[in-house]
Amino acid sequence: MSARPGKAALFEQFAADGITHMFGNPGTVEQGFLDLVDRSGMQYVLALHESVAVGMADGFARASQGPAVVQLHSGVGLGNGIGMLYQAKRGGSPLVTLVGEAGVRYSAMDAQMAADLVAMAEPVTKYATRVVDPSSVLRELRRAVKIAMTPPRGPVMVALPADVLDQVTTEPAVPTSVPSFRTAPAPKETARAAELLLEGSSPLILMGDGVAASGAQRELTAVAERLGAPVWGVNSSEVNFDATHPLYRGQLGHMFGDDSARVVQDADAVLIVGTYVFPEVFPRLASPFRKDARLVHIDADAYEIAKNFPVDLGLAADPRLTLEALAQELDRRGAVPAATGPAVRTGQRQPDTPMDHFARELAAQADTGRLAVFDEALTASGALLRHLPPRIPGTFFQTRGGSLGVGIPGALGVKLARPGLDVVGFTGDGGSMYTIQALWTAARHGIDAKFVICNNRRYRLLDHNIDQYRRELGIQPHAYPEAFDLTRPEIRFTELAASLGVPAVRVEKPEQAAGAVRRLLAHDGPFLVDLVTE
DSSP: OOOEEHHHHHHHHHHHTTOOEEEEOOOGGGHHHHTTHHHHTOEEEEOSSHHHHHHHHHHHHHHHTSOEEEEEOHHHHHHHHHHHHHHHHHHTOOEEEEEEESOGGGGGGOOTTOOOHHHHHGGGSSEEEEOOOGGGHHHHHHHHHHHHHSSSOOOEEEEEEHHHHHSEEOOOOOOOOOOOOOOOOOHHHHHHHHHHHHHOSSEEEEEOTHHHHHTOHHHHHHHHHHHTOOEEESSOOBOSSOTTSTTEEEEOOSSBHHHHHHHHTTOSEEEEESSOSOOOSBOOSSOOSOTTOEEEEEESOGGGTTSSSOOSEEEESOHHHHHHHHHHHHHHTTOOOOOOOSOOOSOSSOOOSHHHHHHHHHHHHSOTTSEEEEEEOGGGHHHHHHHSOOOSTTSEEEOOSSOTTOHHHHHHHHHHHOTTSEEEEEEEHHHHTTSTTHHHHHHHHTOOOEEEEEEOSBOHHHHHHHHHHHHHHTOOOOOOOGGGBOTTTTOOHHHHHHHTTOOEEEEOSGGGHHHHHHHHHHOSSOEEEEEEOO
16 A cells, blocks of 8 residues: 555545545644545535534434544534534444544643543543554544444544644555444343243333344334233334334333333333333432343343343343344244234324424325434424324434434434435424524535424423422422523524525414425425424
């Protein structure tokens, strides 16, 4: 391999790994390798804030099931992206985050923007490193990609000093070797799992995004049907189980442990797959399971198994292969799929909220076979899921990790990764303002994603949460804090979107929903709907 600067070899490595996009916000210390990006064949997707860049990469990685590259500017840019990197870590998104710095030679100077980038990134990444020698630039990149793509997947950070990239390297650019972790448990362990699960008379399944990561949706369905077990989503933000299946019961709450406890308290045989229990902000410290309940936990990530509560059997293995073997073992033991009947749905009256009107129209007018939804609607999500329940893997993505603002950039990333899909991102008025600059990126690059801002003029989720907080402490209801209010001044989203190059329409009445959906679907390019939900 001929000698060339590390900054040029960088793009050769991306090409060898089939990486086509870089999401970023440029800075002076990265100017050396960014000067080559236009000639590299890579598409640089410009964001006006680092959290937008990370959010787009998150959506891209989730939709493509491959690594996504993010470029951040030194310590200040990394700092701006920390919240979204935390979300990517919690959600298992394989992001390769490149952070520039002035140079190794300046390390002792404590100069402007100097920071320990590795120490900053470690809490929110799976792996963080700093390249200090030009002969290892590509080696470090391949290691980063491998670690990001190895279960449990997650974001990594590579600090790139400018003076290291300016030096020459003769390293060859070759595809990254990502080892296979498709492992199945020993037959006797599968038999033990079947035995434990069949001992109970009231089985239950708790599932999460590890199912989608391994492509185990069909196998999970087979096991659920043989056990006749209701299925609940826990750390679940993708299509892990068909939401219209009769055994699907919904999502557990992600805020208070008592919500989950009420669901699991009567189960005497529990299968946990692809998630840890439980991810609430205020979890129960004591186990919510019955003392005589048999617990079987399957996950590719051994750390998550029995992390918080003991289990009877933990299987650190690939969910798809393990569930496939478990279904076969259940068959051998005579557990045939039971007649499950129609899907359980609470309430018979058709809801009539503004969000219901809009979601109903979207379901009626869109080609749902090619429609993808990125859902950060939070308090309005229930209405969305009533009319567009997640069914097809790879077409539904929900916010995860607690970071606000991923709805718009996440939808952009999904559209870039899956251009054949019609992508609609739902977010709230408060959440959208964390990353509203992403609309400019949509307009600049002509990304044909659509956006719906569910506008209730406040941080409504905080209203709900403080209601429960007051009930638990016996505090009498009273006015909500002024800090939750977003009406003074009111945010004019249609004007804001127009100023960023995206046409928009405001929906204030139910009868306006049908026309707004028609405009959204027919428009060639990004389009926004300001949907007044209260």
